[in-house]
Amino acid sequence: MIIAAGELYPIFEWAKELLTGLGLPEVWQHLIIYGALAAILFGTLSVFALFLVWWERKIAAHIQQRFGPMRVGWHGWYQTIMDAVKLLQKEDIRVAIRDKAVFFWAPVLCFVAAFLAYVVMPFGEGLIVADLNIGILYIMAVTTFTVIALLMAGWGSHNKYALLGGMRSAAQVVSYEVPMAVSLLAIVVFTGSLSMQDIVNSQSGYIWNWFIFKVPFGPIAFITYTIAAVAEANRVPFDIPEAESELVAGYNVEYSGMKFAMFFLAEFINLFTVSAIATTVFFGGWNGPLLPSWVWFLLKTFGIVLLMMLFRWTYPRLRVDQLMKFAWKFLVPVTFANLILAGIIKYYGWYW
Amino acid sequence: MALRTEEFQVNMGPHHPATHGVCRMVLTMDGEKVIKIEPVIGYLHRAIEKICENRTYPQCLPLMDRFEYVTSMATNQVFSMAAEKLAEIEVPERAEYLRVIMVELNRIASHLIFYGVTAMDLGAYTPFLYGLRERELILDLFEETCGQRLTYNYIRIGGVSKDILPGFDKKAHAALDTIEQKLEDYEGLLNENPIWLVRTKGVGVLPAEVAIQYGVSGPSLRASGVDYDIRRDDPYSVYHKFDWEVPTRQNGDTFDRYIQRLDEIRVSIKILRQAIDGLPEGDIKAKVKPKFKPKEGEVYNRIESARGEMGCHLVSDGTVKPVRVKLRGSSYNNLQAIPAFATNCMIADLVAIFATMDIILPECDR
């Protein structure tokens, strides 16, 4: 069992004992436990995504001096649940001229890819599904699935706007993958490990042990990472794949009902993912006093999500060529310089 | 080996979020680049000119509101002025002042919509709501004066329909102060925003010669460096009594067209303050017979609306119905000029250009 010590450890220990008591072979035990874990993760993250949608609408509303959803529940707290139930009821429109398989699998792939990253995400002390020793590399790899899904959606819809959106998203995500990975690498160079758990552990102790404060390259890496992450999550100012005023709705222009809901939720789960990575790598992950570790993790993550939401409701969007220029001519050199700086600092030990 | 590439056609509109109504543009695209633009209009052609020939002069006025609903005060004014010129009616001074007040307030409201919509087309949703929020202050003033929020029918032949209520001046001054204060917020939100600057500066440059060739008028023309404002160069109403100047910009790019309109809000506020303070006492309407019959003749009357030159060519044969009402909307020419200078831009820039030219479709289609 990879689940290490943590607050929920006794529960898993108990479950394991129960299963052993039933006399199941070990393969079945693992299957059941991982199945349960997957279900728990799926449930929690779906709830997070629903919450984030509502939260974003409220934040946007209050920035714009409105109220936002008010009618269903206290301050409309179950508005997004209602939206989801409504989307479930909607007719599933399949465009007549479409690439059938691609059109069908695109939202599924997008939705699944959004969850994959959580395999190695340390939610709390010991709350990690699998502490892979290539943790960050794995995350970088699986989050890129999203771009394939969006490209598939754009291609399969047989719609010019969708195709343009898909192409834009491919260009954008591929470009911003580089600065994102390199800015994370600066931290990896420092810790010497790709494992998420190790990264969190090396920031334990006091607040100045967090990488954003600990090392001079930390803040730079955080800023470059945040910019790239916003682009990765397809949000304003980098929301060109679904730019409303240009491409109507971009890649999801032909999707209705539940398929659209999948894209929609995946977008918010991606937002949560990139924020969670930032928390883990720069803000000490679940480290924190008094409160349980997972509470700290969520607090920090939601803080970063809030930052990204504030970006969204204040900035205009960039043009596609400017976006590329910014990635390749500014972010990539800066992140590489930062990586070299990290190496030098690590080599000479200029940190506390 | 070179890959074979193909141009493709995109049909932008008639229902598209960025066309502000029902303009359709057939774009030939090379990837993201627009290499040919063909505007198609007529989706809102309601035959207002034909209907006007079928109605009496006062009955035409409500249709004028629908001709250009964003600045309906100006459309009322242009028609009323043309009819007054034909009938040789002298408008009382108070009515002229009230007209100036209402038209200038309406101009501000229109530019606030412009501000919001342009920001929304460039991806920033919040300024859109800010713009509309301040616009509501102006609509409140209109509502208490003439009872409508959008289609006022306030400026009538011979004067205005109702006098302002007591306390209007205080409310108007308060609204103007708020708007002036919020203008700084707007500029802080966008003008110093690097993303906004790279999106607008140097994008979609409209050279002055092209603008004049195509008959582009109003703020879009002045942003290209042509100093021409009908309020000053062909004075009508009481504009010559106020102290104001015409702002111009030199570059003619998207940014200049945007900032030009914010400058014009300031000018309008300046005019408005003087007009509200200097409002004379007197009648609000000249004596006009219920059966309004102008003399036989022909007149072309032009005023400066929020989008540029608005004209009304009125032909009368001495009966109660006009023979011909031709309305000249500035968007008609402004839209026509877009293919001339916007070709070979990105599709995102086209949206920005379309927004900053401030095209309102009913003005084109009528």
Next chain:
Amino acid sequence: MGVIKKVPYFLEKFPGGGLLATNLEGILSHAQASSMWYLLFGTACCAIELMCTGASRYDFDRFGMIFRPTPRQADLIIAAGTITKKMAPRLRRLYDQMSEPRYVIAMGGCTIKGGPFYYDSYAVEKGIEHIVPVDVYIPGCPPRPESLLEGCLTLQKKIKSQKLTDWHEK
């Protein structure tokens, strides 16, 4: 129709399932009514009032109504403004592209019966009920934001009073 609509029929086959189905029906129509996403469709004057209703002072979002640029994801089409004969096929097409269940609000005099262009305009469609089925009519030229909100609430009431059997017809 979404999969979930088949569930009530399935439930009714079991004893006591009718009660469940009724509750489910309530929940489903409540969900529909409280998240009506409207299509950004405005042609003339009413579009400005539609914009104002979406803006800060009147705030559509309170009722869970947000705009969607694409008809596929919209539940409600607020036909705001004059529909001309040239525009009519496009409106029909947009309506056809929307996914069921879909609703139409005719906003303003022009969409009801041609409005000020009724008698003598050769280009205006005299009422959009010739083109699309209309659920709620809102008179006015243009209607005030309050009356638009009232119209939306009326539509909510209508949706909430729908029965399962209605869905087949709609």
Next chain:
Amino acid sequence: MTREELVAYIGSHFEGKLTEMETGKFDPWFEVKAEDLVEVCQKLHDDENLKFDFLCDLAGNDTRERFEVSYKLVSLTLKHRLDLRVALDYEGAEIESVQHIWAGANWHEREVWELYGINIKNHDNLTRFLLHDEWDEGFPMRKDWDGKDFVRLPEI
């Protein structure tokens, strides 16, 4: 140039091709023959002292006896205004395009062609754009036009 100077200047420089009309109480109105139109417009546009570089509006009109097409010109640099009018016979009404002088005339001429049925010579894009695609009821702005959706309101 003031109004009087403008009228005098035009009177002396256009060899009688422009005749002033009574109706011009506000801006000077001139009548020009259809065959002289392009030449006159070109001269109005190019003349150093006139420089009418801005075409505000181009409107057709049906007076029941004849068609009229009017051109409203402004000089943005010299700030003076002038209106031109061309009278055309009802049968075979035809006029030369001025879009090579003022590019903005393009759509206005198209509109005149579409709504009045006045043919425009040398126009590069005479296609229908205001009326809907299946339109077959003739030219709606003509006075004698009577379409099925058009109810003439009673005379007062």
